Amino acid sequence: MIDFELTSADEKILDSAHQQAIIGQRYARYFDKHEDELTPAEFPEAKDFPNPVTLAEEGVNESSGSRILHSLVMLETYWGGLGLHRSKWGLGNTVLKTVATPEQNEKWKNYTIAIAITEPGAGSDPASIRTTATFDRETDEWILNGEKIFISQAESGDAAMVLSRFVGADGARGMTTFLVEKGTPGFTVGPQLKKLGIRSHDTCNLLFENCRIPEFNHIKGDFKSTMSVFNDSRPMVGAMALGVARAALDFTREKLAERGIEISYRGGVRSRAAVVDRLIRMEAQYEAALLTVLRSKWMEQQNVPPKVEASIAKAAGGKAARKITQGCIDLLGPEALSEDHPLDRSFRDGRIFDIYEGAGEIQRLIIARSILGYTSRDLR
Amino acid sequence: MEFVMPYTKERVVHGDALAKKQTIAFRLADMRIETDAMRWMTWKAASILEKGGDATKQAQLAYTYAGEQAMWIADEGVQMLGGHGYLRDNPVEMWYRDTRTVSVLEGAVGV
Numbered sequence: 001m002i003d004f005e006l007t008s009a010d011e012k013i014l015d016s017a018h019q020q021a022i023i024g025q026r027y028a029r030y031f032d033k034h035e036d037e038l039t040p041a042e043f044p045e046a047k048d049f050p051n052p053v054t055l056a057e058e059g060v061n062e063s064s065g066s067r068i069l070h071s072l073v074m075l076e077t078y079w080g081g082l083g084l085h086r087s088k089w090g091l092g093n094t095v096l097k098t099v100a101t102p103e104q105n106e107k108w109k110n111y112t113i114a115i116a117i118t119e120p121g122a123g124s125d126p127a128s129i130r131t132t133a134t135f136d137r138e139t140d141e142w143i144l145n146g147e148k149i150f151i152s153q154a155e156s157g158d159a160a161m162v163l164s165r166f167v168g169a170d171g172a173r174g175m176t177t178f179l180v181e182k183g184t185p186g187f188t189v190g191p192q193l194k195k196l197g198i199r200s201h202d203t204c205n206l207l208f209e210n211c212r213i214p215e216f217n218h219i220k221g222d223f224k225s226t227m228s229v230f231n232d233s234r235p236m237v238g239a240m241a242l243g244v245a246r247a248a249l250d251f252t253r254e255k256l257a258e259r260g261i262e263i264s265y266r267g268g269v270r271s272r273a274a275v276v277d278r279l280i281r282m283e284a285q286y287e288a289a290l291l292t293v294l295r296s297k298w299m300e301q302q303n304v305p306p307k308v309e310a311s312i313a314k315a316a317g318g319k320a321a322r323k324i325t326q327g328c329i330d331l332l333g334p335e336a337l338s339e340d341h342p343l344d345r346s347f348r349d350g351r352i353f354d355i356y357e358g359a360g361e362i363q364r365l366i367i368a369r370s371i372l373g374y375t376s377r378d379l380r
Numbered sequence: 381m382e383f384v385m386p387y388t389k390e391r392v393v394h395g396d397a398l399a400k401k402q403t404i405a406f407r408l409a410d411m412r413i414e415t416d417a418m419r420w421m422t423w424k425a426a427s428i429l430e431k432g433g434d435a436t437k438q439a440q441l442a443y444t445y446a447g448e449q450a451m452w453i454a455d456e457g458v459q460m461l462g463g464h465g466y467l468r469d470n471p472v473e474m475w476y477r478d479t480r481t482v483s484v485l486e487g488a489v490g491v
Contacts, residue, residue: 004424265440268486284445287424287438288417295420312413361406368405371381371412372389379400 009062017052021080028081031200046084065301071239078243090153091115092161094229099221111158116148133166144211154204177221186211197348234310235296238317241353245324248346252328289316308370315363318354325350384457414449447483454479
């Protein structure tokens with residue numbers, strides 16, 4: 001049976017997530033203006049609410065499933081701009097969980113681990129990374145040299161999972177990952193980057209200068225296993241993008257209503273004002289992208305890997321956030337640009353989702369290769 | 381899409397298949413994204429109707445979106461076939477004409 005409805009258990013969790021997002025939205029402007037300050041691990045109001053991500057992940061009876069619910073919780077959280085509970089999970093944790101030995105997992109399971117892939121010359125093309133690790137036979141240590149940029153959770157995290165080229169003791173070469181803990185000599189975290197938006201989002205560059213790492217910290221994720229963490233995160237980013245887009249749409253609808261402009265879905269294009277038509281078209285784009293996210297998450301829930309669908313969700317969400325946040329400003333006019341309202345922040349925050357975690361172009365490459373039956377060599 | 385994709389893989393321009401050029405491949409990817417989105421929007425509106433619910437909003441959104449996207453896909457389909465897309469020997473020009481009606485089919489209701 002085809003069913004698009006949420007269960008009452010879903011709605012209960014999402015309602016709680018939305019109440020938290022309303023509080024989060026009150027703090028969002030402060031952290032937008034004070035980008036050098038990290039958000040607290042928990043805001044004071046957090047004690048009144050369960051962490052909705054935990055609820056979604058632990059699987060509540062009668063819910064639509066943790067994959068679907070988690071993405072919708074993130075959508076609500078991004079509606080507000082920041083979560084009351086800071087995430088303790090980084091994509092580096094995903095690498096640890098999937099490829100590390102039980103001993104390594106045990107040691108770092110409670111760490112927040114950032115993932116460090118991007119470099120000045122290697123963003124959309126991570127195979128071009130130049131960070132190197134050389135094995136020192138005398139001390140049984142690896143020596144890491146290189147620079148990583150645009151790293152999330154760089155300051156708030158406890159460690160970084162660093163993708164590096166390596167030359168082993170036996171002369172073998174390739175790509176691999178190392179867990180580098182904060183405080184390791186030779187590992188420096190740069191200042192918070194000055195960004196267009198998502199200014200509350202902890203983002204810095206990392207520098208490794210003759211940074212010595214014990215063999216035990218060699219996590220042995222290869223290029224493929226490291227990049228595969230993005231399979232899960234792509235539709236999630238689509239959901240986050242839609243949270244920002246919906247905040248813009250909700251605000252715009254509310255302001256139009258104050259001016260006496262109601263949205264009717266009954267008539268056709270020739271019966272409605274241009275402003276209503278544009279809002280309906282943006283709502284349609286939102287809905288279109290949302291359903292691609294849910295499709296991808298539903299597949300995950302059924303244990304079917306959503307290879308193309310994950311990219312579709314990311315591409316559709318990223319584009320929707322750009323177009324909707326831009327378009328809402330048109331509909332409200334100069335008032336939209338005031339810092340008394342959330343819309344200028346939505347506009348700036350909403351621009352990131354088509355850039356990070358695989359730009360829209362990279363998602364289109366993945367989709368095109370798949371539908372055309374091309375390899376990455378055939379189509380680049 | 382089913383008609384256009386094989387053509388772009390066979391048609392060689394400046395030494396490469398048309399489909400190996402990003403400007404074509406990316407538009408094909410967008411066609412795939414939009415056909416998926418249109419399908420789920422239609423299904424969602426239909427499933428509400430199936431249960432006897434009020435699908436006014438969902439139907440309007442699905443219809444408006446399909447009107448835009450189907451036209452865009454047919455338009456790009458003609459473009460990818462170039463002159464061959466303009467000939468009545470191939471069906472894409474017919475789809476281009478047919479999809480033009482989608483967003484005006486609401487008739488009197490639309491006014």
